[in-house]
Amino acid sequence: MSMHVKNKFFKQLSGALTSRRGGLEKEGLSPANWQEQAQQQREKIFSKTNDEDLVQALTHHLTNQSAQVKHVPNKTAIYDELVTIVTTWNKAQSGTDQKANRIVSGKNPFINSLFENQNSDLTLNPWQGQASLQEDGLIALATASAAASETGTLFLTSGNENPTPLNFVTDSHVILLNQADIFASYEQAYHHALAQNKSHSNTMPRTINMISGPSRTADIEQTLTLGAHGPIELVVLIYKT
Amino acid sequence: MTAENSSLKTRATKALNDDSLQQALSVIGTGFVQKRAKAVAACPDFQALSDRGVEIKEHALTHLDHYLTEFETALKATGGHLHFANTPQEARKIISDICHQQNAKLVAKGKTMVGEEIDLTHHLTDQGFECVETDLGEYLIQLRDEMPSHIIAPAVHLSRDTIAQDFKEAHTSLAQDRLLEKPEDLVKEARVIMREKFLKADVGITGANLLIAETGTSVIVTNEGNGDLVSSLPKTHIVISSFDKVVPTFEDASVILRLLARSATGQAISTYTTFTTGPKRASDQDGPSNFHVVLLDNGRSKMLGSQFQEMLRCIRCGACLNHCPVYQNLGGHAYGSVYPGPMGTVLSPQFMGKQSQDLPFASSFCGRCNEICPMQIPLTKLMRFWRQEAAKDHGWLEKISMKGWAALAKRPWLYNAMLKLSLPVLAWTTKQKALTKHIPMLKAWGQHRTVPALAPQSFQSLYKASQNKKKQSQ
Numbered sequence: 001m002s003m004h005v006k007n008k009f010f011k012q013l014s015g016a017l018t019s020r021r022g023g024l025e026k027e028g029l030s031p032a033n034w035q036e037q038a039q040q041q042r043e044k045i046f047s048k049t050n051d052e053d054l055v056q057a058l059t060h061h062l063t064n065q066s067a068q069v070k071h072v073p074n075k076t077a078i079y080d081e082l083v084t085i086v087t088t089w090n091k092a093q094s095g096t097d098q099k100a101n102r103i104v105s106g107k108n109p110f111i112n113s114l115f116e117n118q119n120s121d122l123t124l125n126p127w128q129g130q131a132s133l134q135e136d137g138l139i140a141l142a143t144a145s146a147a148a149s150e151t152g153t154l155f156l157t158s159g160n161e162n163p164t165p166l167n168f169v170t171d172s173h174v175i176l177l178n179q180a181d182i183f184a185s186y187e188q189a190y191h192h193a194l195a196q197n198k199s200h201s202n203t204m205p206r207t208i209n210m211i212s213g214p215s216r217t218a219d220i221e222q223t224l225t226l227g228a229h230g231p232i233e234l235v236v237l238i239y240k241t
Numbered sequence: 242m243t244a245e246n247s248s249l250k251t252r253a254t255k256a257l258n259d260d261s262l263q264q265a266l267s268v269i270g271t272g273f274v275q276k277r278a279k280a281v282a283a284c285p286d287f288q289a290l291s292d293r294g295v296e297i298k299e300h301a302l303t304h305l306d307h308y309l310t311e312f313e314t315a316l317k318a319t320g321g322h323l324h325f326a327n328t329p330q331e332a333r334k335i336i337s338d339i340c341h342q343q344n345a346k347l348v349a350k351g352k353t354m355v356g357e358e359i360d361l362t363h364h365l366t367d368q369g370f371e372c373v374e375t376d377l378g379e380y381l382i383q384l385r386d387e388m389p390s391h392i393i394a395p396a397v398h399l400s401r402d403t404i405a406q407d408f409k410e411a412h413t414s415l416a417q418d419r420l421l422e423k424p425e426d427l428v429k430e431a432r433v434i435m436r437e438k439f440l441k442a443d444v445g446i447t448g449a450n451l452l453i454a455e456t457g458t459s460v461i462v463t464n465e466g467n468g469d470l471v472s473s474l475p476k477t478h479i480v481i482s483s484f485d486k487v488v489p490t491f492e493d494a495s496v497i498l499r500l501l502a503r504s505a506t507g508q509a510i511s512t513y514t515t516f517t518t519g520p521k522r523a524s525d526q527d528g529p530s531n532f533h534v535v536l537l538d539n540g541r542s543k544m545l546g547s548q549f550q551e552m553l554r555c556i557r558c559g560a561c562l563n564h565c566p567v568y569q570n571l572g573g574h575a576y577g578s579v580y581p582g583p584m585g586t587v588l589s590p591q592f593m594g595k596q597s598q599d600l601p602f603a604s605s606f607c608g609r610c611n612e613i614c615p616m617q618i619p620l621t622k623l624m625r626f627w628r629q630e631a632a633k634d635h636g637w638l639e640k641i642s643m644k645g646w647a648a649l650a651k652r653p654w655l656y657n658a659m660l661k662l663s664l665p666v667l668a669w670t671t672k673q674k675a676l677t678k679h680i681p682m683l684k685a686w687g688q689h690r691t692v693p694a695l696a697p698q699s700f701q702s703l704y705k706a707s708q709n710k711k712k713q714s715q
Binding site: 208223 | 378397431
């Protein structure tokens with residue numbers, strides 16, 4: 001950007017801004033104070049309420065938003081549930097000849113550990129960018145860093161563990177969520193997701209996806225239709241640790 | 242932004258006589274309005290959220306220089322670029338220059354109202370790029386080369402039969418006898434057609450619902466997920482937006498997100514809300530390597546500090562369109578601007594000048610828009626400012642009529658005398674039902690409705706007579 005254009009633009013604004021501030025200064029809300037307020041808010045928000053209530057609210061909203069929610073008692077039960085999900089999905093694709101071998105995920109250590117020492121047909125296909133995009137009938141598997149129960153919203157951060165396109169290109173999307181990562185509000189969930197990301201990266205993720213159900217549109221006669229561009233099916237698997 | 246050369250009146254008459262449009266519009270007053278009411282009722286203390294939303298926007302606009310600088314610094318730290326454009330021409334040039342630099346062939350576009358404002362798709366096509374709209378609604382109107390008729394539901398004016406016909410004409414590689422009856426069939430077909438475009442696109446363009454200063458982040462809200470494919474698959478991602486979208490922090494963005502979907506579609510939240518900060522990180526396998534944000538002014542800086550500054554709070558939810566009796570009857574195209582409805586009647590004269598100065602007259606001033614606006618923008622008050630502006634250009638006949646009316650209204654004795662003389666004539670005329678269709682002032686009303694017959698005596702004279710009668714009987 002040329003400095004010239006920016007300076008011209010700021011010059012245009014300056015008169016109006018000065019007169020506005022004159023009227024508002026008595027409120028004492030300078031950008032510095034605003035920042036301080038936000039910081040105080042952030043420190044306060046991490047008080048968690050009852051876990052069970054949060055799970056219930058999250059499940060309620062997600063189900064209303066056409067997602068499926070499944071609960072498993074521990075990490076080891078995830079694999080069996082995945083087998084069920086894939087089998088059910090394949091059965092629903094009547095007429096197609098799909099083996100239960102179609103799960104794709106990023107380089108995700110947690111997901112990889114689920115597939116270790118398992119003797120079933122279900123194996124993990126690694127995400128290969130453009131190459132994976134050409135394939136049909138894949139089921140995407142990803143991990144959420146946090147969730148906000150207020151509207152049934154999952155937070156996923158980008159990176160090689162969870163490549164962003166993977167959340168949108170397949171017909172079916174399965175997201176794993178640790179029950180301990182469920183919070184009440186967007187603010188709590190967002191900062192928790194950022195903190196999780198910080199543990200393995202020193203920069204903010206390029207993309208943070210808030211996902212609240214499968215893809216939909218109402219552009220045709222205001223009729224709700226699922227699977228507009230993204231997944232037709234979203235399964236959220238909530239596990240305890 | 243292109244406008245039709247006809248007047249609002251001509252376009253409105255056309256819309257009212259268009260049966261299929263009227264059929265399509267019939268769902269707006271029920272669908273959107275009821276869903277919003279339900280979502281707002283289910284939200285704990287929507288009013289407090291709205292008050293906070295207003296506070297946030299006012300604060301951000303007041304300290305715009307600070308927050309724009311903060312946004313720029315944060316964005317640059319991630320390797321992103323920021324461009325300012327004073328005019329639509331400048332914005333279009335910045336964007337097509339980037340596309341040329343990238344040797345782009347195919348440009349995939351998400352839904353952006355600022356993009357519509359600068360007529361971006363046409364411009365890129367003229368420059369030799371293949372430019373595809375990926376939002377389903379936008380794609381439907383691109384096939385027809387039409388303007389959006391609603392800011393959040395661009396193809397709300399189209400019936401599914403029309404869409405099926407358009408698809409058969411456009412997607413010639415598919416079997417002509419395929420079934421396209423249900424909305425699902427149409428959505429599925431669009432999904433297949435579009436998927437190929439996503440994979441081949443060299444540049445992705447999206448809008449932004451919000452810009453977060455603290456982190457240099459752009460936020461987009463979609464239900465389809467098209468915006469996410471556009472912003473994550475191509476090598477270059479361009480965001481076209483305007484400075485009024487800036488808020489200080491994520492906390493502030495959260496408040497506005499809580500207001501946006503509830504006011505717009507009546508959802509508690511849209512399916513996908515995406516926070517994008519700069520190009521892909523060095524270690525990332527996926528994502529664009531080039532990231533640009535283009536901020537358009539197009540007269541917005543003039544609104545700041547003027548009587549129109551409250552309009553800069555607008556979050557483009559479309560609630561004022563859905564609740565407007567004029568919009569509900571005319572649809573968006575009658576406004577002749579990409580921004581229709583109450584918010585459009587305030588914004589369009591700012592962006593388009595005199596050619597849209599009749600738009601603020603497309604209101605009954607019922608004030609429903611003021612009531613439901615989550616940003617509490619006094620829309621009718623702002624329309625009145627434009628009406629005052631427009632009145633300066635109105636003809637001598639209107640000026641003389643207004644002066645004459647003022648002279649009468651200030652002199653009750655003259656007013657009453659004139660009334661006494663004219664009432665019997667008016668009462669007789671309005672009783673002649675066959676005549677009212679042809680009398681100049683009554684014509685517009687009388688064509689669709691019965692003109693109520695005037696009483697031969699005024700209220701004041703009747704009142705006086707009854708008082709006299711009382712006195713006599715006492």
